Amino acid sequence: EPEVTQTPSHQVTQMGQEVILRCVPISNHLYFYWYRQILGQKVEFLVSFYNNEISEKSEIFDDQFSVERPDGSNFTLKIRSTKLEDSAMYFCASSDQVNTEAFFGQGTRLTVV
Amino acid sequence: AQSVTQLGSHVSVSEGALVLLRCNYSSSVPPYLFWYVQYPNQGLQLLLKYTTGATLVKGINGFEAEFKKSETSFHLTKPSAHMSDAAEYFCAVSTPSGGSYIPTFGRGTSLIVHP
Numbered sequence: 001e002p003e004v005t006q007t008p009s010h011q012v013t014q015m016g017q018e019v020i021l022r023c024v025p026i027s028n029h030l031y032f033y034w035y036r037q038i039l040g041q042k043v044e045f046l047v048s049f050y051n052n053e054i055s056e057k058s059e060i061f062d063d064q065f066s067v068e069r070p071d072g073s074n075f076t077l078k079i080r081s082t083k084l085e086d087s088a089m090y091f092c093a094s095s096d097q098v099n100t101e102a103f104f105g106q107g108t109r110l111t112v113v
Numbered sequence: 114a115q116s117v118t119q120l121g122s123h124v125s126v127s128e129g130a131l132v133l134l135r136c137n138y139s140s141s142v143p144p145y146l147f148w149y150v151q152y153p154n155q156g157l158q159l160l161l162k163y164t165t166g167a168t169l170v171k172g173i174n175g176f177e178a179e180f181k182k183s184e185t186s187f188h189l190t191k192p193s194a195h196m197s198d199a200a201e202y203f204c205a206v207s208t209p210s211g212g213s214y215i216p217t218f219g220r221g222t223s224l225i226v227h228p
Contacts, residue, residue: 004156033215043157043203043218056215091156100164101147102216104157 002026004105006092012111013082021077021108023092032075033093033102034067036060043091049075082112115140115208117219125225132176132191134222136204139185145207146187147216148178152200160202163187174198199226 005024013019025032034046047057049067064080075094079086089109093102120135138144148160161172168180178189187204201223205216 006156035218042220045215045217048215093157101159101162103159104149106156 002103004092004094004103006090006105006108008108009106010109010111012113015084015112016081019079019082019110021079021090021092021110023075023077023105024073025075025092025094026096026103027073029094029096029103031055031095031097031102032067032069033095034077035091035093035104036088037091037107038085038088046077046090079110082110084112086110087112115144115206115217117204117206117217119202119204119219119222121222122220123223123225125227126194127227128196129193132189132194132198132224134189134202134204134224136178136187136189136219137185138187138204138206140206140208142208145214146178146180147205147207148172148176148187148189149203149205149218150200151203151221157203160189194224194226196226196228199224 007022032049035043037043045058047061047067048055066078068076089107091107092105095102116139118137146163149157150160151157160176161170163170163180171177176191178187180187201221203221204219207214207216
């Protein structure tokens with residue numbers, strides 16, 4: 001069964017460092033999303049991506065964040081200068097149409113120390 | 114704007130008992146509604162969804178949910194809880210916004226199942 005794959009599963013980084021979280025969406029999907037979940041809190045929308053550009057973003061998705069689809073398969077989230085409060089589980093998701101469910105990856109747990 | 118409220122951050126039931134997890138939504142247009150489950154250290158797995166048509170939807174693992182427009186609710190139920198149902202459950206609503214549908218999640222409800 002097709003699935004969304006995220007790497008790494010766990011990333012530890014020093015405050016101020018840049019991190020890139022990687023995702024391989026399901027191959028025929030066209031819509032891509034990043035969400036984050038701070039420990040014990042709700043799953044929060046960060047950004048959606050369609051046709052090689054950002055379609056929606058939340059207030060959380062500020063200038064330190066960026067997304068890219070560098071090739072036909074990968075979808076990345078970059079955090080330029082990590083802060084302690086960026087520590088969270090980051091989920092990538094994809095869907096084939098806007099009105100069907102999003103399929104989520106297993107998540108990348110980011111720990112900023 | 115759309116939003117989701119899940120009543121109760123924790124629900125505790127005995128094995129074999131009825132499971133009821135509550136979800137209310139706010140939306141100015143007809144929504145799509147979803148329930149996702151998150152097992153420890155895992156991602157989000159779709160349990161069931163409502164888009165159009167029959168308001169009682171059945172999902173995996175014996176769960177079902179009923180869309181009640183008049184109550185703006187989409188409560189999740191299961192007749193008999195199993196130990197393996199212990200997990201975090203998220204209700205999500207999706208409505209058109211700027212040409213796309215972006216799921217908005219509730220805070221989640223942790224289901225605890227006692228032997």
